[in-house]
Amino acid sequence: MSDQPILEVKEVTKTFGGILALNRVSFHVNEGEILGIIGPNGSGKTTLINSITGFIKMTSGKVLFRGKDISRKPAHKIADMGVTRTFQIMRPYYSLPAYKNLVIPLFSPRAKRTGGWRGGGKLGDRNTVGIDILEEIGFERDSFVPYKMASTLPTGYLKRLELARCLALKPEIILCDEVFSGLSMSEIASMVPLIERLQMDGIALIMIEHRLRELFRVARRVMVLNFGEKLIEGNPEEVMANAKVKEAYFGSDEEVEEDMSYA
Amino acid sequence: MNTEQRRKERIDRGIKVRTDGLYAVMSWRELSYLTLPRIVLIVGLLILPFVMPSMYWQRVISIVCIYALLAVSFDLLAHFVGLVSLGGALFIGVGGYLSAIMNTSLGFPPLLAIPIATIAGAGICTLLLLPCLPLRGVYFAIVSLMYPLAMTRVIEALDILGGTDGIMGIDSFPNRWVEQYFVILMVLLFLFGVRRLVNLDIGLVLRAVKDNDQAVRASGMSITLYKAVAVFISSAMGCLGGACIVHIYMWSGMSLFALDFSIIPIAATVIGGAGTLVGPVLGCLILVPVSELLREFGTLRIVFYSLILVGFIVFRSEGIMVYGQRKYHQIERWVKV
DSSP: OOSOEEEEEEEEEEEETTEEEEEEEEEEEETTOEEEEEOOTTSSHHHHHHHHTTSSOOSEEEEEETTEEOTTSOHHHHHHHTEEEOOSSOOOOTTSBHHHHHHHHHTSHHHHHHOSGGGGGGTSOHHHHHHHHHHHTTOOTTTTGGGSBGGGOOHHHHHHHHHHHHHHTOOSEEEEEOSSTTOOHHHHHHHHHHHHHHHHTTOEEEEEOSOHHHHHHHOSEEEEEETTEEEEEEOHHHHHHOHHHHHHHHOOHHHHHHHHHHO | OOOOOEEEEEEEOOHHHHTSGGGGGGOHHHHHHHHHHHHHHHHHHHHHHHHOOSHHHHHHHHHHHHHHHHHHHHHHIIIIIOOOOOOHHHHHHHHHHHHHHHHHTSOOOHHHHHHHHHHHHHHHHHHHHGGGTTOOSTHHHHHHHHHHHHHHHHHHHHTOTTTTTOEEOOOOOSSHHHHHHHHHHHHHHHHHHHHHHHHSHHHHHHHHHHHOHHHHHHTTOOHHHHHHHHHHHHHHHHHHHHHHHHHHHTEEOGGGGOTHHHHHHHHHHHHHOTTOSHHHHHHHHHHHHHHHHGGGGGGGHHHHHHHHHHHHHHHOTTOHHHHHHHHHHEEEEEEEO
8 A cells, every 4th residue: 555646536516506416525545545435325425426437527626547637538438547436226237147247348448458357358258257257256156146147136246246347447446336235244244355355456445335334344544425525534433533423424412402302 | 616727837948058059069950940940031031032923022022121121220229229210211311312322423333332322321320310329318219210301301492412303313233133132132141240249249238238328338438439339330221221222213212211211110120029130020021011912902001000010019019029939949838736
């Protein structure tokens, strides 16, 4: 882990009509670092990821990837540079088997150029490489899970498939939108080492999560968003001790006391 | 009271497994399971010009083939890329007028003018439709429907390209055998070519665009580019049909932009089975001759035509080919529960 920033977000603002979804949010991610982003529902976490990856146009602000401005590029160009993302609501190709889902990212210009995850794309045909990636990410080849139709896979596998699609592109940084949500405790338990392994492979990650305990196992730096504004940034212990964060999640003490007085 | 219940049981014949890859060459039986349906189609189409009784019906074959090209092009766009196209008339018109101009003004023979018109026409159609490709929803259908309507008005108002009279004096094919076998071979070529294409990796990307375009963007690929590739291929098929039609009729006019060319392929796809590619060809083989047979009913023709369509949609909405494929791969029987 070096202190070289791989992604710098500078004063990103996004408005939907009159609603201020993101208000001058700035942060950075270093090479090989995992940054957690937490915040209550509707605080703008997904909008932030959508803005960075070009899926929606930001109103103002700048995103620098390795010093290059990517804030006005279309989504596929940003993904082509290695800034990949997963979707909170999984977006597999339901009409295809799981391994064929990976043939599509492996066919992309970036995968052709870099060879994809572990350079496999340059060796074999894309079907085999797809199965290899899926096996590495936890699809049991012995029970033929990679061959199952994506429409029949349970949530846990679909979340992994989202990550696998990013991996097929040989990403520099992955923006994970709630990869732990909807998973059982045992599924999360097997997902955590996977995330750690990705970090060891030199991939930086931004993780949006509501599962704080699991997030804090992997992320050493956490940022809190509330109503589109950055509240605080720091290590998990600092963040959780902060009064403003407690207020954002649980409401202010005065409100609680008021409620109590009615009781 | 009869409490006995029956249930439809479906048993797979295992044809798919037994004809997959190397297994197909294990025995003649397996080989024939794989090849017979294809041979029936190819040979059937090739002997059609011989079994047809009259010049009139032989001309119908050519028209059937042109509609078949359009239907395959519609099926490719609608069921593999997710773009509902009403642009059949646009493709036919652009291809037809291009070939007509090249033949009459530049003096190219038909068999040279047709391929050039196919490629150039496909380029023009793709450029015309490019603005609505990044959009999702009904916009592609609306824009592709609008162009042929606009084209007829433009030709009429500005009196260009022969105006309302059309372009006359276009060379025909060397003889009617060349004409028929050219269009039949083109249908077979594009039918098997497109079927091969959708199973290649690039075809997989096209199907992915239909399934989930956001995920394709997240995979670092421009959906507009791949939609444009698909529109180019399918408008090439349409332009080829249009280029053939002007040399068959030896006349190119505003009726090339008639909406029949947009609607009949869709009807044929409904009847033949959507997403099978061969189904739309079968649909054309049924619909176009039926429409010719009904010609003597005059304007009542459209009523019978609609009745056939409604009947199919109500009773066999899956289409002939999907139904046929299921019967081929599965044994169905009623069993007592």
